[in-house]
Amino acid sequence: MSDAPALVVENLSLAIGPAGLVDGVGFQVAPGEVMAIVGESGCGKSVTAQAIMRLLPDAIRQTGGRILLGGRDISAIPERAMRAVRGQLMSMIFQEPQAALDPLTTVGSQIAEALRQPLGRVRGEVLRMLRDVGISDPERRIDQHPFELSGGMCQRIMIASALISRPAVLIADEPTTALDVTIQAQILDLLRRLAIERQTAVVLITHDMGVVADIADRVAVMYAGRIAEAGPTAEIFAAPRHPYTALLLASIPRLSDVPKSKLAVIEGRVPSPSEYGPGCRFASRCPRADARCAAETPPLRPLGDGRLTACFHAEAMA
Amino acid sequence: MSARFSPGIVLILLLLAAFVLAAAGADLLSPADPLRQSLLLRLREPGFASRTATYWLGTDDLGRDLLSRILYGARASLLVAALSVSVSLVVGTALGLLAGWFRGWTAVLIMRFVDTMLSIPAILLAVLTVAVLGPGFLKLVMVLGLTRWPRYTRVAYAATLQVAGLPYIKAAEMAGCGATRILWRHILPNIAGPLMVVATSEFGLMILFEAGLSFLGLGIQPPYPSWGSIMSAGRQYVTRAWWLTVFPGACLFVLVLCVNLFGDWLRDRVDPRSRGR
Numbered sequence: 001m002s003d004a005p006a007l008v009v010e011n012l013s014l015a016i017g018p019a020g021l022v023d024g025v026g027f028q029v030a031p032g033e034v035m036a037i038v039g040e041s042g043c044g045k046s047v048t049a050q051a052i053m054r055l056l057p058d059a060i061r062q063t064g065g066r067i068l069l070g071g072r073d074i075s076a077i078p079e080r081a082m083r084a085v086r087g088q089l090m091s092m093i094f095q096e097p098q099a100a101l102d103p104l105t106t107v108g109s110q111i112a113e114a115l116r117q118p119l120g121r122v123r124g125e126v127l128r129m130l131r132d133v134g135i136s137d138p139e140r141r142i143d144q145h146p147f148e149l150s151g152g153m154c155q156r157i158m159i160a161s162a163l164i165s166r167p168a169v170l171i172a173d174e175p176t177t178a179l180d181v182t183i184q185a186q187i188l189d190l191l192r193r194l195a196i197e198r199q200t201a202v203v204l205i206t207h208d209m210g211v212v213a214d215i216a217d218r219v220a221v222m223y224a225g226r227i228a229e230a231g232p233t234a235e236i237f238a239a240p241r242h243p244y245t246a247l248l249l250a251s252i253p254r255l256s257d258v259p260k261s262k263l264a265v266i267e268g269r270v271p272s273p274s275e276y277g278p279g280c281r282f283a284s285r286c287p288r289a290d291a292r293c294a295a296e297t298p299p300l301r302p303l304g305d306g307r308l309t310a311c312f313h314a315e316a317m318a
Numbered sequence: 319m320s321a322r323f324s325p326g327i328v329l330i331l332l333l334l335a336a337f338v339l340a341a342a343g344a345d346l347l348s349p350a351d352p353l354r355q356s357l358l359l360r361l362r363e364p365g366f367a368s369r370t371a372t373y374w375l376g377t378d379d380l381g382r383d384l385l386s387r388i389l390y391g392a393r394a395s396l397l398v399a400a401l402s403v404s405v406s407l408v409v410g411t412a413l414g415l416l417a418g419w420f421r422g423w424t425a426v427l428i429m430r431f432v433d434t435m436l437s438i439p440a441i442l443l444a445v446l447t448v449a450v451l452g453p454g455f456l457k458l459v460m461v462l463g464l465t466r467w468p469r470y471t472r473v474a475y476a477a478t479l480q481v482a483g484l485p486y487i488k489a490a491e492m493a494g495c496g497a498t499r500i501l502w503r504h505i506l507p508n509i510a511g512p513l514m515v516v517a518t519s520e521f522g523l524m525i526l527f528e529a530g531l532s533f534l535g536l537g538i539q540p541p542y543p544s545w546g547s548i549m550s551a552g553r554q555y556v557t558r559a560w561w562l563t564v565f566p567g568a569c570l571f572v573l574v575l576c577v578n579l580f581g582d583w584l585r586d587r588v589d590p591r592s593r594g595r
Binding site: 016053054083084086087089092094096099100101102103104105113114116123158161162 | 326397484485486488490492493494495496503504506507
């Protein structure tokens with residue numbers, strides 16, 4: 001994993017009207033690596049993904065930062081050039097696989113579309129890809145419509161269509177949220193395997209710590225538009241150094257919990273972008289917050305073990 | 319499949335097929351030349367047999383065989399309706415797709431134009447245009463086609479807005495598809511259902527418009543037969559020769575009824591939510 005990163009996001013800032021949504025988010029992903037962005041709804045993880053694909057809703061603007069794909073800044077290239085990037089150098093898969101496939105087009109044609117070829121000309125290649133994503137009986141499936149397939153199979157089709165052009169980067173926005181748990185594990189295994197085999201850099205957007213633990217090499221925990229903590233998954237799960245990460249991990253219910261014991265929760269709610277103050281955005285819910293936290297923004301700083309944390313009390317948590 | 323076809327819809331489809339066959343095979347089915355006049359055989363009642371031929375539906379004021387004229391009239395009706403529906407379907411859908419996809423100023427311009435068109439009574443516009451340009455088969459088609467597109471635009475616009483927001487269109491965009499490809503390959507097939515329903519109901523209207531304009535002398539020109547012009551000529555003789563107005567009128571009624579019922583059935587098939595409404 002010492003290769004040059006496939007994707008670098010530097011200091012990305014997004015705003016809706018005057019309110020900042022995402023504030024100075026940065027990370028990088030190496031080929032073959034799975035990097036998870038985890039956070040609650042509204043923390044800015046999905047708009048970050050949309051900003052990387054340059055398909056933000058009309059109201060949201062990028063106010064700063066760079067997105068480097070293979071060393072080239074794509075945040076300022078013309079839309080025409082961007083279309084050559086999408087689907088070729090960078091692909092995306094979504095939460096609802098069945099809704100993300102055109103109901104009237106056969107799955108084979110939809111995969112072929114990613115190659116910008118009619119199905120007839122690339123049928124062999126599509127069949128190979130279908131086999132690669134674990135679709136049984138691909139000769140029959142290739143001519144079927146999405147409604148004839150299960151949700152898990154549709155997600156495999158989406159993955160096939162996203163990866164067939166061998167993009168350097170795959171963005172997976174909650175790829176398993178709509179699937180049931182056993183299928184979820186299979187899809188995650190598949191993503192993991194394909195990422196390594198094809199040396200694809202995967203950015204995995206999720207709210208599920210379990211998914212992160214399953215397949216992510218590294219993780220960035222986002223809170224209210226900023227990165228709270230980032231680093232290797234194993235280390236962050238073993239010893240969180242940001243109170244938010246710690247509380248998130250503590251709030252996962254476990255089988256070993258005493259039956260009928262109260263679920264651990266984080267009190268309060270995520271502030272909305274219009275309520276962002278000068279200090280740490282987690283301060284109002286943080287058990288360790290003091291006067292400094294409310295007044296000053298803690299910088300995202302390295303702690304030496306390959307991890308970055310944005311908390312004044314990181315050392316105290318060790 | 320058989321469960322989806324009730325006896326009623328089978329009857330309607332059979333009747334429609336009969337009309338289409340009658341129109342297409344008018345040359346073969348007609349017992350006589352629809353244009354051949356015989357003043358000795360004027361206004362004969364249905365079933366009248368001369369020495370050489372039987373006039374099943376009687377003859378008109380110029381002694382022409384009414385059955386033959388009705389068969390050829392069906393051809394005029396269906397051709398005009400089919401062509402003008404095609405013209406308005408293509409124009410209306412294209413504008414609706416553009417408005418729904420680009421939104422913003424494009425949509426404002428197109429949709430305000432649609433509102434303007436819809437506020438002009440179509441039949442009046444058609445009458446005016448024919449009065450200025452003169453009558454003729456192609457002019458009739460163009461006049462009907464180019465006055466009736468706004469309904470398709472409205473439906474296509476609304477459906478495009480809806481479909482364009484669905485994840486699979488976003489996915490196509492993410493895959494790098496251009497606007498043309500998305501509109502043609504992904505949006506158009508997915509909004510075709512409601513457009514077909516509109517086209518069917520418009521088809522019935524077009525048949526009525528053609529008959530109406532021909533009745534007024536602005537559509538198909540004599541001596542060529544059209545149900546409208548046959549009825550128009552028969553109007554003067556309605557007390558002496560009821561068959562001249564009743565038979566073409568009945569054909570018109572049954573055909574338009576069948577088309578409309580077919581349209582309703584199609585709508586139920588395309589949109590299950592409208593069932594039982």
